[in-house]
Amino acid sequence: MPTFLVSFVLCLLPMLGIAADTKAPNDAGTSSPSTTRMIPANDAKILAGLSPLNWIRTANAVHSPVCGASIRLAFMETKRVVLNLDTARLKYPSPDRFPILAWSVNKGPVQTHQLAAGETSIILSETVANPVIDLFIKGLSPFEDRFNGDVPANAVTLTGFTVDPKCRIVAPPAAPLWLNLGDSILSGDAAVYTANQGRPPDDRWAASDDARASYGYLLAKHYNYRESRLAFGGYAWSGGGGNNPQVADLVDQLTSTTSRLTDGKLQPCPDVILLNLGENGAPKAETVIAALDKLRQRTSADTRIFVMIPVSGKARNEVTAAVNTYLESSKDRQTYLIDLETIKFETADGQHPTAAGHQSIYQAAIPHLDRLLGKASR
Structure with missing residues (x-):
């Protein structure tokens, strides 16, 4: 799809008021490599969609220990978008302390999901064509370390997105x-x-x-x-x-x-x-x-x-x-x-x-x- 059409669709989708996918979040499991591809978190378009100044970038992931840190992206030529993440470093005294993510698809209803130990993926969208996804950290425990080390102990870690093979990502335009x-x-x-x-x-x-x-x-x-x-x-x-x-x-x-x-x-x-x-x-x-x-x-x-x-x-x-x-x-x-x-x-x-x-x-x-x-x- 030409770049100008990608931008046009990105602007048009929210105005159309397309209903968000309301399927409950769950572990996406594994898919055949021939029918999906994984876009890593260090992809330039993904990085462009991060809220500035509150995400940590490492070789294979992005991390944030900040409640309200967000990522906004349009996924063109796909319906299915799976968020890949790493919860291995999250070591809380109670599962109730795990971070809570929230997201909307094409400005539809906000969906929420509390992360769990061992979880590696969440389905964000399955049925909406060209979904525009606005994801943010909705809740974080205030007690765990948010500063020390390369990646603080309670940082949310995202490793990328699994999408259809032809999918291309469009980041939002720069704003003040x-x-x-x-x-x-x-x-x-x-x-x-x-x-x-x-x-x-x-x-x-x-x-x-x-x-x-x-x-x-x-x-x-x-x-x-x-x-x-x-x-x-x-x-x-x-x-x-x-x-x-x-x-x-x-x-x-x-x-x-x-x-x-x-x-x-x-x-x-x-x-x-x-x-x-x-x-x-x-x-x-x-x-x-x-x-x-x-x-x-x-x-x-x-x-x-x-x-x-x-x-x-x-x-x-x-x-x-x-x-x-x-x-x-x-x-x-x-x-x-x-x-x-x-x-x-x-x-x-x-x-x-x-x-x-x-x-x-x-x-x-x-x-x-x-x-x-x-x-x-x-």
Whole structure:
């Protein structure tokens, strides 16, 4: 199929509203090599479909320890798409802690599947021609290591896709990038829970998560950006949350052994960065200033950096003072402090917003961001 037709079909399929495959996910088993082919995870088109800055690339796989990390691809000239993965390194004390994946086909209903020990494949689509698949990590346990080693202990590992022999992959066109950086709230932890349901038991955090309920994701989508994310349960300006280091170091390091940078910069360069930290402890001024200095060094002079006060109001004084000190000394005209002040939002446990709570935060933030970004075109 000519390239222009591939692009045309990619744009047309979502507009047609083709129903998604609703077959329950399962292990795909093995297929005859003569009727299928496997496209490895290091294929350039697959890499182009990854959400930037939150996937680790190794010789034979891609890995992410980030709730909300995603991959979007169009699979042309095929109906059947099987995701190949490796769960061998996932060693959790309970099967309930295993990561949960979610995906849609041609913008149809979201399907979910919790990974299991020994699992190697999941059928994503079987009956839809030319499926456009949007897959993301919906839930992750917050307790396991997300930083140390070449591939952290709880990273989701994808090894490729099995498709029909003639299948070709089309990655989405490049779009402006919005990077969310924060803690469990920005991650979407406990967003599946109902109001006052309580704090999830330790083994049930992954099942309580909804990465795309997060107000940060909703804001990026509202302003027509592609979202990427670095948000971890228990994270603070000074670090923590899956053993991740302080923000100034996390900007540079994808893992303890792997740089996140290309030629000293974040590439692609985020157009917008939203930080919301302080819920897990008031920071020292120098920690905030070091983080903002590093973010400015690793991005462009035009990257807009929004520092939001935690929606609970925690650490308001400390974060406000630190940001103001940074602004006075740096003369940075593209970094802004956003304080939503007192807003009401529904929570599961008095701290973590439900999906409805995230909607409230999202709506409260729009007037502030409209003044800085302009109203989103619809």
